[in-house]
Amino acid sequence: MNTEGKHIFVCASFRANxxxxxxxxxxxxxxxxxxxxxxxxxxxxxDVLVSTTSCLKVCDRGPAMVxxxxxxxxGGIESEDDIDAILDCLEKGEVDQDHLIS
Ligand code: FES
Numbered sequence: 509m510n511t512e513g514k515h516i517f518v519c520a521s522f523r524a525n526x527x528x529x530x531x532x533x534x535x536x537x538x539x540x541x542x543x544x545x546x547x548x549x550x551x552x553x554x555d556v557l558v559s560t561t562s563c564l565k566v567c568d569r570g571p572a573m574v575x576x577x578x579x580x581x582x583g584g585i586e587s588e589d590d591i592d593a594i595l596d597c598l599e600k601g602e603v604d605q606d607h608l609i610s
Contacts, residue, residue, distance in 0.1 A: 512555045518573045520560035530563050535586055537571020543588050569609050581609040
């Protein structure tokens with residue numbers, strides 16, 4: 509799978525008012541960013557960019573991320589297994605239906 513140009517935006521839960529304690533943060537989402545970056549490296553997916561963002565406005569479905577340019581939105585990302593499932597699909601050019609926010 510060609511992942512060139514893929515960019516993963518992970519909600520880091522901070523709000524415009526500076527509050528760091530959004531829903532995704534409380535559920536541990538931002539803590540998985542390091543694992544996400546390590547796993548991308550381990551898989552040789554060095555062309556995939558990762559950035560953290562402020563609230564993605566899907567708090568009730570968080571922890572959340574969105575992958576561009578496809579605009580594929582994922583939620584309920586609470587473990588390394590969830591990251592693995594999403595990356596498995598990304599490598600295959602598929603969408604992880606279990607975490608997809610439709
Ligand atoms: S706090 Fe993550 S989507 Fe709002």
